[in-house]
Amino acid sequence: MNYSLIILIPLIPLAVFLVLGLLNRKIGPAVSGLIGVSGILLSTVLSFYTAYQYFGVVGKVSGAYPTLVESVVWMNFTDTLRIDMGVLIDPISVMMLIVVSTVSLMVHIYSRGYMKGDEGYTRFFSFLSLFTFSMFGLVLATNLFQIYIFWELVGVSSYLLIGYYYTKESAVAAAKKAFIVTRFADLGFLIGILLIGYYTGTYDFGALNDPGGAILSNWAPASFMGLSVLTWGLILIFIGGAGKSAMFPLHIWLPDAMEGPTPVSALIHAATMVVAGVFLVARLFPMYFFVEDGFALQIVAFVGAFSALFAAVIALTQTDIKRVLAYSTMSQLGYMMLALGVSGYEGSEGLGYMSSMFHLFTHAMFKALLFLCAGSVIHAVHSNELKDMGQLRKYMPVTHISFLIAALAIAGIPPFAGFWSKDEILVAVFEHNTFLYGIGILVAGLTAIYIFRIYFGIFWGKNKAYEHSPHESPSSMTFPLVVLAVLSATVGFIPFSSFISPDRTGFEGHIDIPMAIVAVAVALLGLGVAWILYKKESEMVSRLTDRLGVLYTWAHQKFYVDELYLFVTKNILFKGIAAGAAWFDRNIVDGTMNLIGNSTVVLSRKIKGMQSGRVQDYAMAFVSGTVLLAILFIYLWTS
């Protein structure tokens, strides 16, 4: 492996960021767009070259893909604890390089069209580069400390990008919320790092993850509230990951983050940054698996499953298409966490792990595509709301077909990418726990409903009189759509299991036919429900309410059943349960977070009186404080 080339992958975007950031006002938009795109293009080429080198040239060493580390000692923190900086190449980091570079390249190209004429064009590209740099740094990190630094950097760049439209009050609020909520989660991450670092004496992934090594073979038994220190550390780290990957209840920032420009949503809030949490758990997977028989991993599984269901239900009710996609992202991330949570370690038992990474990969492609299509639609109709759209297939054929492919992919219809990865997840979950499988299959159905709900709503549905006739986006925007659509249709055929497994040996993957049939049937059922309800503008619900009082409807029994079905699905399921969940999300979960914030402010106001400004009060406080301390220490703590 040529490490000097790998190092360039993150360094090129960094250089682009510095150049664009420093020359902000001095270069025109055409030049800055060109610099940005060519920088990331170079990184993409290098990423693919690295993948080729790693999987093709280096290949398996004694039956497993090797973990290649090149690092320098950056700081000797104490005599024993050392902090390194470097790059770590293993199957998942190579896969992430491909994901990040590909999606980032597409988003860069797309942004040249989407952001055209925007005041802060250059600033936008410099932030994008900063983000890409941080994300590369994150996936290449060799140790916990390094990953944390880039983790935070990713957070900062996301803050800057969400708040990009800084004249919009809501965008600024969303940026702040995202930053603070994820920082709140990072509390856990940080303390987890401290715990693990001090307990094991190393931050190094290699040493931490070695199944035969000293750390994993003798983790200490219960020491604090019935769990071992390492388990606590892993749970805390998972909290950090849950914050970034928008797991319940730390997901509240993600829907608001949709205030950012749409390409940003595609890159950060669909394909790359939000999967950082999944990646983190995968990165430490051997630890999660071996410490205390995978107790922490159980938590990962259940949190993942719940988030997947919760978000899918809410996605049904949203009318802002970007918000639907945001909840959908959360739901799919839940899938990935769930799959990790049920995975085993050796050989084909690592199916969960493999399928999680596989889904991460395919999801990055089709979700980025969905967002970019949504951006294209928003660009055309100047609104995020479903009610302002309809029949757009006539005006935007490329966007329409791309969106359809992505929707088929996320719904899990073969042969599109999502089918393959989701099917593997469901198989893995089924082998582990049938209850979780039930949730998984339910979510699969809901996914098909909500995605086709917006698909039909946007491209079919009601005839709408547009003020300005919408038109297809420029080629700079449709080109990435086509590329991603091709990828969404084909990447499912990559034999992922021979490249990626927890023990890095790879295994023979196969499709479980009965399971696949069930999954596809559920997906088709969901698609069918959406078809009936949303393909044409439906007034069935209002008709239903009109006729309920009228006696003759009772005679039309068949019709009645039909309507009852509609009533149940639309009014009870959608308005009742889903709206209830949405309300819960908005008021209880969000409210609790706000309460924490607000009570801090209130407390701060309450204690204001202490600072009276009178020096005699200060002296009084000084003396009484001293006396109190003296009493406390002399009478209470002195033996």
Added chain:
Amino acid sequence: MDMETLLLLRQEVSLLLIALVLLLFEIFANDRNRAGVVSLAIVLFGLHTALGFMDMKEGELFGGMFRTNALIHMFKNILNLGVLIVLLQSAEWVKKELIPQNRGTEFFILMLSSLLGLQFLISSGDFLMFYLGLELSTLPLAALAAFEIYRMRSSEAGIKLILSSALASGITLFGISLLYASSGSIYYAELQGAISENPLTVLAMILFFAGLGFKISLVPFHFWTADVYEGAPIGIASYLSVISKGAAIFILMILFFTVLKPLMHLWENLFYLLSVLTMFLGNLFALRQQNMKRFLAFSSIAQAGFILLGLITGTTLGVATVIYFILIYIFSNLAAFGVVQAISTETGKEQLQDYEGLYRTNPKLSLVMMLGLFSLAGIPPVAGFFGKFFLFTAAASKGYYFLVFLAVVNVTISLYYYLLVVRAMFLRKSEHPIPYFTNTVYMRIGLVITVIGILALGLYSPIYDYIYALSSTLN
């Protein structure tokens, strides 16, 4: 005074000489060249700072009253560097406000005297020298705080500082006398090992600690801080917030880690308690401040609470992380204070809302401010993150997980108010933003040094390695 003595006292003698030269300049100056004192002082002090980096031998003087070694010497250099930045950032203000009134020289002489006091303080080998240093460092500050006498707030600040510090040093002195009463000595070397746990020594420790707690602005000895910072000239506030605070922490660390080591099981609890109180109160008050100087005052109180996390350990790692943090804190806080200084000197504006839309008119200043605040908030990869992370690791290494948890909660709270300022500068528009202005060369140098410090300290690891190596000499 032989050559040996002179070399060990090099730093102090050099400071005195500069003060004398400035005094002579003042005598012979006339109205035309009076303003030259600014450049003269800065150049001389810059020279002094640079020469300070030459190696220093270890040794004792005056029968053990004064001592120096590589660790102390390094800390003196850190203080020098900090004061140099403060002087650079104050230069324009001195020219504008003080030179016309013919008080420029006084400013420099008083500030250098205070620094001289701090140098003696951290070099002290017994409590007499300790006390002399403490007083010498405080008295000029009271005069400096009241330097803009025509402003009521400034005289108020001076009065508050002198009254509070008189009380504090009285209590400290009482503590010292009790320590003497219980052990029969005031020499650190003799006290070491002579202290045992009994009510008298515990009381002595608490009283002694209160006096230093005042300088560090720990809760409940912190009340003077906000009022004095707000009223005093900004240069003085920044001096108080980093230089005098840093020196007090350093000597506190030396004394508690060596002389008072036998009472460690007690002062651990003391530090724990005050750390929690200080972090929370500092942060909660900082949330609501509209005046930038008051805001920075409470932020500096909260930062002191974080520093206690390193002090609580009593280990080499604790010493190293605390010194490293102070060094970073000096750069970060002076970056923020420097920008406040620049804006206040130019426009007289000091409120948070005045900063709205600053990025559009003065992008460079805003970036410096942002960097300083990010560093104070501990956001990677700027230096402040490493400082905090290391402090927390040090505390975690001794098993203080809950304290670390509380500290991390506080980091998040503090993030909120630091972001408020960043938001005002970058994300808000204002009808009347602060117009564009250019800074003087001195101010620019002062700010650039802080920026370099903030960026380099975290990433250039030999500095930490060096501090760590020296720290092991303390125990």
